[in-house]
Amino acid sequence: MFPHDGQSRARGLALKQTAAIARATLVEAIQQPVAFLILLSAVMTTLLVPVFQFHRFGEDGRLARDSGLACMLVFGLVLAAGTAGRTVSGEITCGTAAAALGKPVRRVTFLLAKALGVLAVTMLFWLGVLCATLLAERGSAHFISHIEYTGYVMDVITLVLGVAGVAVALLVAAARHYYGRRRFGVSAFVGVVLSQVLVVLATGFYNRLGQLYPLLGEAACLDSGAGHAHAAGWVFYHPELNLRVIPVALLVLFALAIFAALATALATRLPTGPTLAICAGVLLLGLAGDSLLIGAPFWSVRGLVAGLLPDLQNFWLCDAVARGGRIAWRYVGAAALYALTCCVLFLGAGCLAFRERDLG
Amino acid sequence: MPASKSPVIETRGLRKVFRDFWRRPTVEAVKGLDLTINDGEVFGLLGPNGSGKSTTIKMLLGLLRPTAGTIRVLGSAPDDTHAKACIGYLPEVSHLHTFLTPRETLMYYASLFGLSRAQAVQRTRELLAMVDLEHAADRAVGGFSKGMARRVGLAQALVNAPRLLILDEPTSGLDPIGSREVKDLVCALAKGGVTVLMTSHLLADVEDVCDRVAILDRGVLCAEGKIADLLRQPDAVRFEVEGLDEPDAAAVRAELEARTGRRVRQEYPAMSLERYFLQVVARDGQQRTFAMAPFLGATLSAPETDPTPTSNSLPMT
Ligand SMILES: Nc1ncnc2c1ncn2[C@@H]1O[C@H](COP(=O)(O)OP(=O)(O)OP(=O)(O)O)[C@@H](O)[C@H]1O
Ligand SMILES: [Mg+2]
Numbered sequence: 001m002f003p004h005d006g007q008s009r010a011r012g013l014a015l016k017q018t019a020a021i022a023r024a025t026l027v028e029a030i031q032q033p034v035a036f037l038i039l040l041s042a043v044m045t046t047l048l049v050p051v052f053q054f055h056r057f058g059e060d061g062r063l064a065r066d067s068g069l070a071c072m073l074v075f076g077l078v079l080a081a082g083t084a085g086r087t088v089s090g091e092i093t094c095g096t097a098a099a100a101l102g103k104p105v106r107r108v109t110f111l112l113a114k115a116l117g118v119l120a121v122t123m124l125f126w127l128g129v130l131c132a133t134l135l136a137e138r139g140s141a142h143f144i145s146h147i148e149y150t151g152y153v154m155d156v157i158t159l160v161l162g163v164a165g166v167a168v169a170l171l172v173a174a175a176r177h178y179y180g181r182r183r184f185g186v187s188a189f190v191g192v193v194l195s196q197v198l199v200v201l202a203t204g205f206y207n208r209l210g211q212l213y214p215l216l217g218e219a220a221c222l223d224s225g226a227g228h229a230h231a232a233g234w235v236f237y238h239p240e241l242n243l244r245v246i247p248v249a250l251l252v253l254f255a256l257a258i259f260a261a262l263a264t265a266l267a268t269r270l271p272t273g274p275t276l277a278i279c280a281g282v283l284l285l286g287l288a289g290d291s292l293l294i295g296a297p298f299w300s301v302r303g304l305v306a307g308l309l310p311d312l313q314n315f316w317l318c319d320a321v322a323r324g325g326r327i328a329w330r331y332v333g334a335a336a337l338y339a340l341t342c343c344v345l346f347l348g349a350g351c352l353a354f355r356e357r358d359l360g
Numbered sequence: 361m362p363a364s365k366s367p368v369i370e371t372r373g374l375r376k377v378f379r380d381f382w383r384r385p386t387v388e389a390v391k392g393l394d395l396t397i398n399d400g401e402v403f404g405l406l407g408p409n410g411s412g413k414s415t416t417i418k419m420l421l422g423l424l425r426p427t428a429g430t431i432r433v434l435g436s437a438p439d440d441t442h443a444k445a446c447i448g449y450l451p452e453v454s455h456l457h458t459f460l461t462p463r464e465t466l467m468y469y470a471s472l473f474g475l476s477r478a479q480a481v482q483r484t485r486e487l488l489a490m491v492d493l494e495h496a497a498d499r500a501v502g503g504f505s506k507g508m509a510r511r512v513g514l515a516q517a518l519v520n521a522p523r524l525l526i527l528d529e530p531t532s533g534l535d536p537i538g539s540r541e542v543k544d545l546v547c548a549l550a551k552g553g554v555t556v557l558m559t560s561h562l563l564a565d566v567e568d569v570c571d572r573v574a575i576l577d578r579g580v581l582c583a584e585g586k587i588a589d590l591l592r593q594p595d596a597v598r599f600e601v602e603g604l605d606e607p608d609a610a611a612v613r614a615e616l617e618a619r620t621g622r623r624v625r626q627e628y629p630a631m632s633l634e635r636y637f638l639q640v641v642a643r644d645g646q647q648r649t650f651a652m653a654p655f656l657g658a659t660l661s662a663p664e665t666d667p668t669p670t671s672n673s674l675p676m677t
Pocket of ligand 2: 413414415452528
């Protein structure tokens, strides 16, 4: 009944264990009220910024976009590092790690599965806030010249749909909890993310003036900014979202993954508090990496610190998409490789630290 | 009990020194333990609080790294996953994910053993019935009483139908029925060839089920052997007679005293509180049949296996 020898069977078992542990980690993390509050704060702040925006910062929608990305980074860091710290050190201190490792689970499998679970939480959060950012940028006031109207228009419908999506997700989660006894936190977390994705998809069915597609030619196209073009024929679906944000958001996700890996590794030996404190230190030093390195001799403490810590400036490039700018996908690929290297190094160190850790 | 006597657990010179954050030694919990547990045995590890029982068990499972000494469990090193696939472990405190329900908990552990979904669902159903938790199968274990959590812990220890079962204080927190059931379970598993290592502070429980015991004190093995050998009082004999009335009892006693020239103590043993409790709470006037029976393929009933004497007994010293 149980897998015995044979490498492929062992690999199959390890995969199964990884999936089970990662899934339990994901569920445990997102059913925590604090995780949901972090997501809710990030999404709502992002969606409400356009409403209270009094400055363009030289470009329509820029404030909404930048604050969305900032929420993604700041709230995301708290969520990723907090979840990793809590789930790993929490499981070690409360004994559930020992209970799992009393089964035929390798310590490496356990730790990597934990990291994957944390990454899954982070990605869900990231997806929700990315969608909210896209919605906020579309919803904020833009100057348009249209056959019917020329001037500033705020896409209130999109913003209302975004906020209503959150409200509906909460109601559905409450109903699932009441009638189906499903976990409220899990339904709410997943529901909020899903609602933002659905609203993003729905924005393709109407234009900034709230007119439903299909629309013909000039009547359809309200794209503001530099890249605005007129359609020749009927337009049936046109989301008018600034998809150039996606590569920037991906870079933020890489930074979050690095912190999730770092916190997972630290939590094998440290409680959650010190783990978060060290992560905060790495964040500050990592953001200052450039200035630390400038003028530092090759062999020096400054140089060493800058060399050892991940250079987070590489992952914060929201200025690069200002005024129609783009980030090359090659850069995103290189950043992904850099982030992967950091994650592998941190998790490798974590595995070494966890190998000899007493659990009991 | 199977005749083969190959060691299932073997430790030689096992030591464990706990250290603080600065790596300074804080306590030597186990001091040079040599232990051999054979196939099919029910072995009791006894000792006062802090004597190193749980530490020893955690070292056997690879959860704690020994400071010195060697360990072989099912012929392998303690953290060998092939060996662990055949071990069931109930920790001292049933460490459970509080947000999972018992059903989810058992499915989770089943997947750690690589059981297919269908197997896991079936095993979960059987185990929930076995530990009498079907009524609470879909409530989060965070809200469970201590004994209920213990039952979930016990069920998860059996999810892989283990060859070696390690139970750290299995009856702690259980009601008398639960304790009785655990003892019956251990006996039934042992009959099926499972080797059991258990610790308990309830010496009567250990006496009921264990073949051999070892007593640890401050990390040192103080005594080890078969219970019958350890407990036998070679200079005393005890008779038990049912339905002996008072004059006859007095006559027998006088006769014995005259013949041996020693004082004879006469007692009227009472029913054990455990047995009395089991009788009182027997539902519908029926003997409580152990719910584990279908799972184990054996029918066991609580009161019948109670070894406590209920007849008149006449212990003599
Ligand atoms: N993780 C740990 N760190 C430091 N010391 C520990 C740790 N675990 C156990 N000890 C110490 O090791 C000694 C043995 O503890 P252990 O838990 O093995 O005792 P025990 O025999 O199981 O006791 P009990 O009957 O109370 O469960 C104790 O002095 C305890 O304080
Ligand atoms: Mg103990």
